[in-house]
Amino acid sequence: MSLAPAVGLEPSGVTAAQGFRAAVASADVRGEGGVRPDLAILTTELPAAAAGVFTQNRVKAAPVVVSQLHLKRGVARAVVINSGNANACTGSQGLADALRMVQATADVADCDPGEVLVASTGVIGRQLPIDRIRAAIAEAGGRLDPAHGRLAAEAIMTTDTRPKEAVEQFVVAGVTHTVGGMAKGAGMIHPDMATLLAFATTDARIAPDLLAELLRSAVRTSFNTISIDGDTSTNDCCLVLANGAAGGPELVRGSAAAAGFAQALDRVLQDLAGQIVADGEGVTKTFAVTISGAADQQQATLAARTVTTSPLVKTAIHGGDPNWGRILMAVGRSGADLALDRCRLRLAGFELFALGRPTAVDLQQVSAALSQPTIAIEIDLGVGEAEATALGCDLTSEYVRINGEYST
Amino acid sequence: MSLAPAVGLEPSGVTAAQGFRAAVASADVRGEGGVRPDLAILTTELPAAAAGVFTQNRVKAAPVVVSQLHLKRGVARAVVINSGNANACTGSQGLADALRMVQATADVADCDPGEVLVASTGVIGRQLPIDRIRAAIAEAGGRLDPAHGRLAAEAIMTTDTRPKEAVEQFVVAGVTHTVGGMAKGAGMIHPDMATLLAFATTDARIAPDLLAELLRSAVRTSFNTISIDGDTSTNDCCLVLANGAAGGPELVRGSAAAAGFAQALDRVLQDLAGQIVADGEGVTKTFAVTISGAADQQQATLAARTVTTSPLVKTAIHGGDPNWGRILMAVGRSGADLALDRCRLRLAGFELFALGRPTAVDLQQVSAALSQPTIAIEIDLGVGEAEATALGCDLTSEYVRINGEYST
Numbered sequence: 144m145s146l147a148p149a150v151g152l153e154p155s156g157v158t159a160a161q162g163f164r165a166a167v168a169s170a171d172v173r174g175e176g177g178v179r180p181d182l183a184i185l186t187t188e189l190p191a192a193a194a195g196v197f198t199q200n201r202v203k204a205a206p207v208v209v210s211q212l213h214l215k216r217g218v219a220r221a222v223v224i225n226s227g228n229a230n231a232c233t234g235s236q237g238l239a240d241a242l243r244m245v246q247a248t249a250d251v252a253d254c255d256p257g258e259v260l261v262a263s264t265g266v267i268g269r270q271l272p273i274d275r276i277r278a279a280i281a282e283a284g285g286r287l288d289p290a291h292g293r294l295a296a297e298a299i300m301t302t303d304t305r306p307k308e309a310v311e312q313f314v315v316a317g318v319t320h321t322v323g324g325m326a327k328g329a330g331m332i333h334p335d336m337a338t339l340l341a342f343a344t345t346d347a348r349i350a351p352d353l354l355a356e357l358l359r360s361a362v363r364t365s366f367n368t369i370s371i372d373g374d375t376s377t378n379d380c381c382l383v384l385a386n387g388a389a390g391g392p393e394l395v396r397g398s399a400a401a402a403g404f405a406q407a408l409d410r411v412l413q414d415l416a417g418q419i420v421a422d423g424e425g426v427t428k429t430f431a432v433t434i435s436g437a438a439d440q441q442q443a444t445l446a447a448r449t450v451t452t453s454p455l456v457k458t459a460i461h462g463g464d465p466n467w468g469r470i471l472m473a474v475g476r477s478g479a480d481l482a483l484d485r486c487r488l489r490l491a492g493f494e495l496f497a498l499g500r501p502t503a504v505d506l507q508q509v510s511a512a513l514s515q516p517t518i519a520i521e522i523d524l525g526v527g528e529a530e531a532t533a534l535g536c537d538l539t540s541e542y543v544r545i546n547g548e549y550s551t
Numbered sequence: 552m553s554l555a556p557a558v559g560l561e562p563s564g565v566t567a568a569q570g571f572r573a574a575v576a577s578a579d580v581r582g583e584g585g586v587r588p589d590l591a592i593l594t595t596e597l598p599a600a601a602a603g604v605f606t607q608n609r610v611k612a613a614p615v616v617v618s619q620l621h622l623k624r625g626v627a628r629a630v631v632i633n634s635g636n637a638n639a640c641t642g643s644q645g646l647a648d649a650l651r652m653v654q655a656t657a658d659v660a661d662c663d664p665g666e667v668l669v670a671s672t673g674v675i676g677r678q679l680p681i682d683r684i685r686a687a688i689a690e691a692g693g694r695l696d697p698a699h700g701r702l703a704a705e706a707i708m709t710t711d712t713r714p715k716e717a718v719e720q721f722v723v724a725g726v727t728h729t730v731g732g733m734a735k736g737a738g739m740i741h742p743d744m745a746t747l748l749a750f751a752t753t754d755a756r757i758a759p760d761l762l763a764e765l766l767r768s769a770v771r772t773s774f775n776t777i778s779i780d781g782d783t784s785t786n787d788c789c790l791v792l793a794n795g796a797a798g799g800p801e802l803v804r805g806s807a808a809a810a811g812f813a814q815a816l817d818r819v820l821q822d823l824a825g826q827i828v829a830d831g832e833g834v835t836k837t838f839a840v841t842i843s844g845a846a847d848q849q850q851a852t853l854a855a856r857t858v859t860t861s862p863l864v865k866t867a868i869h870g871g872d873p874n875w876g877r878i879l880m881a882v883g884r885s886g887a888d889l890a891l892d893r894c895r896l897r898l899a900g901f902e903l904f905a906l907g908r909p910t911a912v913d914l915q916q917v918s919a920a921l922s923q924p925t926i927a928i929e930i931d932l933g934v935g936e937a938e939a940t941a942l943g944c945d946l947t948s949e950y951v952r953i954n955g956e957y958s959t
Contacts, residue, residue, distance in 0.1 A: 202883030202891060232879055232891070234908030267876020268909045377880050454862075454946075455954055462955030468675020471640055472785050475610030483610060483640070500642030501676045538862075538955070540948035546863055547870030547946070 156308030158292030159323030161346040162188040162388030165295040166287045170279035172227030172265065174272055182279040183295035185222040185342065186252045186287055191386035192348075193219035193260065194355035196362045198379035204231035205241040206261040207380060213245075213257050217351025219384055220254035222342060223247075225276060226299050226327070228265040231377040240271045247277045251284025262340050262380050264301055264327065296325040299340060302545065303327050304422055309414035311407035315400040318391035320347045322407040328419035339366060341381040341415055347404050348387030349394040356396075357405045358383050365412035368447075369420045369534045383408070420534050425541030430460050430518040434479075435530045442479040442524075443531035449477035450520065451535030460518055461537035465509035467495045474522055485525025491518050564716030566700030567731030569754040570596040570796030573699040575706040578687035580635030580673065582680060590687040591703035593630040593750065594660045594695055599792035600756075601627035601668065602763035604770045606787035612639035613649040614669040615788060621653075621665050625759025627792055628662035630750060631655075633684060634707050634735070636673040639785040648681045655685045659692025670748050670788050672709060672735065704733040707748060710953065711735050711830055717822035719815035723808040726799035728755045730815040734789075736827035747774060749789040749823055755812050756795030757802040764804075765813045766791050773820035776855070777828045777942045791816070828942050833949030838868050838926040842887075843938045850887040850932075851939035857885035858928065859943030868926055869945035873917035875903045882930055893933025899926050 158165050164187075167180035195214050197207050213219070223244050230237045241261050249256040263271075296306035310323045324343035349357075362381055387393075394401040420429050432450045437443035450456055453473035459466040467490050474481060484499035491512035493504050566573050572595075575588035603622050605615050621627070631652050638645045649669050657664040671679075704714035718731045732751035757765075770789055795801075802809040828837050840858045845851035858864055861881035867874040875898050882889060892907035899920035901912050 200880065200883040201886065201889055202879050229876070232876055232904060232907075232909065234892070234906075236908070267874075267880065268904065270909075377876075377883060454950075458951055458955035460955075461951065464955065466674075468637070468640055468785075471610050472608065472675065475608040475785060478609065481609055484642070496640060496676065498642075499640075500644070501640065501678075538951060540951045542862075543866055543869065543946060543948045543951060547866035547868075547872065 154289045154292055155310065156292035156296050156323050156325040157185055157342050157344045158289045159310040160321040160344045160388070162386045163344045164287040164289050165291040166283035167291065167294045167298040168279035168283040170225060170272065170275045172225050172272060172276065180294065180298040181226045182276060182283060183224045183298040184248055184251070184280060184283050184287070185295060187220060187384055187386040189386045189388055190218050190220055190258070191384035192217060192351040192354045193382065193384050194351060194358045195260070195380060195382045196359060198377060200377050200379070202232065202377045204229050204263060204378040205233060205237035206230055206263045207378060208238065209241045209245060210260045210262065210380065210382070213260055216257060218258060219260050220258040221248050221252040222260045222262065222382060222384070223280060224262045224299050224340065226264050226301050228263060228269055228271050229267045229378045230263040230271050231267040233268065233270055236270055240273045243273050244276060244280065247280040251280060260382055262378070264299065264340050264378055267377060292323065292325065299325070299327045301327065302424060307415050307418040307422070309411045311410045313403035313407045315391045315394070315403060318389055320345060320389045320391055320404065322404065322411050324411045324415055326415040326419060339379045339419065341366065341412065343383040343408060343411055345383070345385045345404065345408070346387065346389035347385050347391060347394055349385045349404065353394065353396050353401065354383060354385055357408055360405065361408045361412045364409060365416040368532060369416045417534065420536050423536045424545045425539040426536040427539055428460055428516050428518060428537045430520055430535050431532055432520045432535065433530065433532045434522055434524060436523040436525050436527060437529040437531070438480045438527040440529045440531065443529040444533070446474050446477045446479035446522070446524065447531045447533035449473050451533045454538055457535065457538035460513065461539050463510055463513040465490060465495065465506045465513060470520060470522065471496065474524070479524060480526050482525040487523040489519070489521040491515065562697045562700055563718065564700035564704050564731050564733040565593055565750050565752045566697045567718040568729040568752045568796070570794045571752045572695040572697050573703040574691035574695045575699065575702045576687035576691040578633060578680065578683045580633050580680060580684065588702065588706040589634045590684060590691060591632045591706040592656055592659070592688060592691050592695070593703060595628060595792055595794040597794045597796055598626050598628055598666070599794035600625060600759040600762045601790065601792050602759060602766045603668070603788060603790045604767060606785060608785050610640065610785045612637050612671060612786045613641060613645035614638055614671045615786060616646065617649045617653060618668045618670065618788065618790070621668055624665060626666060627668050628666040629656050629660035630668045630670070630790060630792070631688060632670045632707050632748065634672050634709050636671060636677055636679050637675045637786045638671040638679050639675040641676065641678055644678055648679045651681050652684060652688065655688040659688060668790055670786070672707065672748050672786055675785060700731065700733065707733070707735045709735065710832060713830060715823050715826040715830070717819045719818045721811035721815045723755070723799045723802070723811060726797055728753060728797045728799055728812065730812065730819050732819045732823055734823040734827055747787045747827065749774065749820065751791040751816060751819055753791070753793045753812065754795065754797035755793050755799060755802055757793045757812065761802065761804050761809065762791060762793055765816060768813065769816045769820045772817060773824040776940060777824045825942065828944050831944045832953045833947040834944040835947055836868055836924050836926060836945045838928055838943050839940055840928045840943065841938065841940045842930055842932060844931040844933050844935060845937040845939070846888045846935040848937045848939065851937040852941070854882050854885045854887035854930070854932065855939045855941035857881050859941045862946055865943065865946035868921065869947055871918055871921040873898060873903065873914045873921060878928060878930065879904065882932070887932060888934050890933040895931040897927070897929040899923065
């Protein structure tokens, strides 16, 4: 396949910040004769401070193990990503293949292999077609371009129906800095699982430990607040690279400049997280669950996330059914402390439960309001001051079809 | 509605043991002019030792609160149950109504209200039609009969497609004793949630504290191993009454006789639990997850139950897709300790993953084996000796339809 020329493309997503280039190629990872690009590489001209957060799943894919190891030095020059195969549960051969991807990328980026990060997404339990992948890396290495961020966002897609990119800017000492990112998620090509990969870049200059700290914080309020089906991938990974190419001063902990970067990073990741939920498998509606009055932050988050993963809440939202009892059921089973006689519940703006009993709202009106594509669910637990928000989506027959109605 | 005459009916389910009678009536709990019996009462001629286990949901329905209180004395004479309304999230009026149900039942059973247990199942957040319910209790009180166990099992159904009963017998000192039970679950009438109610009776003589201990143990290996959709009801309740009517000696802790009763109770509850999963909303297949090699019992159970609640595993089972990577993903996210290089995974009898890597099994064969209505999933975590089994069911478009595709 000959790639679309870069003509007309602008730097976007992971190449929006200065000094980053991307390229894609087709490795036919699935071995089905596909020509769609399924391999992307991202490089930085200057060595970048790097940080990552990874799946909490005890079954970690080989690329996760390798990237975690390489991130210990806090600096990166390149990232290589393939879709179509997760390289998970593949034993020592999987590990060797992840390292071969790293070496091939180090060759084209002219850097130490320890400065290359690697990510994979797709089916679990199959070995990579490593020769085709190495050839694709070499091919991509010849056409690295700041205009190819969008192509990279497309190459990492699986069942995503659209690429996901976001960009924010902030100014430090008169110098404009950019934070850009791309993500894929809800993805699945037969057979697969909801794998989330996210990559952010910035031309700000920042030390690796501060970068790691701000990334953890940003992930907490973005990716860790969303749920599509409650299943956690073996390959989840969010990486950030900061190369300092904008020429501004180094961002120091506690400064207004660092706060400006943190806010831009938060926004980019929240934007990408929202795009992932909206493009979730079979999704027709999303809903935001806001818990207030919780005993502490952990309990607020627990309650909010439990509501977003409840199949009975998700199907009720899908059907436009103002069945608010299911929401209280989910809050109750989360284990968060609550005082039922001080609880309040609002659904799509209507207060349906207050001070321990149902209100007199006309449920027909609520039902009509539930036809909106985005629904607000607000619950006050009545025991404290902590708050949290989580983002979920409906459960549809289309989700079942995508994930069940085929055979290998 | 005139009830079917008792002629031709035999004692079964909760009236299989000696000295128990049941009766049903229609209270039109849903207020839709229904004539199907939706109220059941169960009485015992002799005072019965009683024990119960209840939902862990922090939002507890009024009948749960009342039954927990009444069980403190360890003795019961009657149980009253309605379907169609859960009497949950109904504030002080709900509590008063649960007590009114208790009083009306005490009147017909001629006992102290403190000896009456109460259970409700159905929609959350609506007040009971207490006058119709009281009239139905009075009506049912006039036709208590040992032959009406089956009618009671039918009256407590919601979206269940069939009544669930089980009976076991055991012999102590030459005296045959019976343990019988009934349950409902996966139930929903618009709008509702998966509420599980189970009731067991026995004509054995046993002290309340030993009965409670054996009930907790039996529930752990029966109802607490099943999952239909991962949501825990506000009304879950499992009660057992032992009236001693068989005339055998009192069962004492640690005796062979107590072990005989415990085994019979285990079997009755496991039988009912299996019936509930098989009749789950939209279910076409069930699967048993057996975890071995776990570090301890708690981790074995955690891993097994996480697999049964994974939407990606449930949809793969539905589609007959041998996508075993999803099973390892679910085990991994459960948080149970595992040694991936010593893990083994068998699906429908085929070993697909062993010692850290995929095996060479032909997936077409596995796919064919997955068309069976009951599937075995076996995973050895490779770290210890503990084992656990959990029972799950597939996730289907029909589940989504039942729970979503209507509006109030």
